[in-house]
Amino acid sequence: MTDFIVEAELREETGRSAARRLRRAGKLPGIIYGGDKPDLPITMDYNTVSKLLNEELFHTSMLEVKVKGSRGKNTVMLKDSQYDPLKDTATHLDFMRVSASDSITMDVPVVAINTEKCPGVAMGGMVSIIRHSLEVSCRADSVPEHIEIDCGALELGASVHIEDITLPAGTEVHHDVNFTILNIAVPKGAGSAESEEEDAVETEVENGSAE
């Protein structure tokens, strides 16, 4: 049921300075919580876990954390991961205890497929993903690795909305409005004689608006 096993040790010290000491020693601090049990601060080997973090399945599947010095099995899911803004290395992981029958909400990445066959792209458009991830609700043991959106038949200017896609069985996305997930954008100035500085579609984002 669980493809990934994470080896961990109990962490006795908590707080910023203790966490920094651990990171300097090649360890990665984390925590296990949820499931009506007490929180369990843990520490893991950074090199081992950083390789796992590069696998898409690690973020969406059930994991087993073996904690040295602690009894019982910890079946968890990766709830949150923090990264250093400069080095892009993981600094802390949050694991949430789950059981297979639990209904959970997770962010699942959106992937566009068949873009090379897309008639809109052939006419000069580009696949513009508006939502890079969707918040899906499903059973803990059936979280999809990613949500595929078929672009094989999309014309120039076409959009795919949340109500247009077929989600895997048992998976649902709560939504109030029928929001756009991706579209085949028409390049600005295509076919006109505008100056080249203005050709690329360009958006200015206000400070902090995208957080």
Place this chain on the structure above:
Amino acid sequence: MLQPKKIRWRKHHKELQRIRGKSPRGASLNFGQYGLKAMEPGRITARQIEAARITINRHVRRQGRVWIRIFPDLPVSKKPAEVRMGKGKGSPEYWVAAVKAGRILYEMDGIDEEMAYGALQRAAAKLPIRTKIVVRGVGR
């Protein structure tokens, strides 16, 4: 060039607290596949932001999409030449964006990796700080 449409105060302090330290916000890609990340803190003027934007657009021609993730909202004042010290603060001269280390400056999408790297490398040459190119990864 970018500058605020409406301002409350004409002259500001240097606001060094907006520059020092690592950026807790705006440090990950939110829109595009590729981005340019600041590796050190600094003040980027509206002219530099514009110069880098033009460089990106010239390189990618009619393809792709560009997002500018910073905005120059801090006025910098300057005294005229050959004026003695004192007699009050100088007049606003230009606008800068206060950038902390780790901040994403530009994002791009809809182009191949080679072209994105070319455009962002050329844009980085227009900026007064060290930067690196980042690509959207798993889980981030």
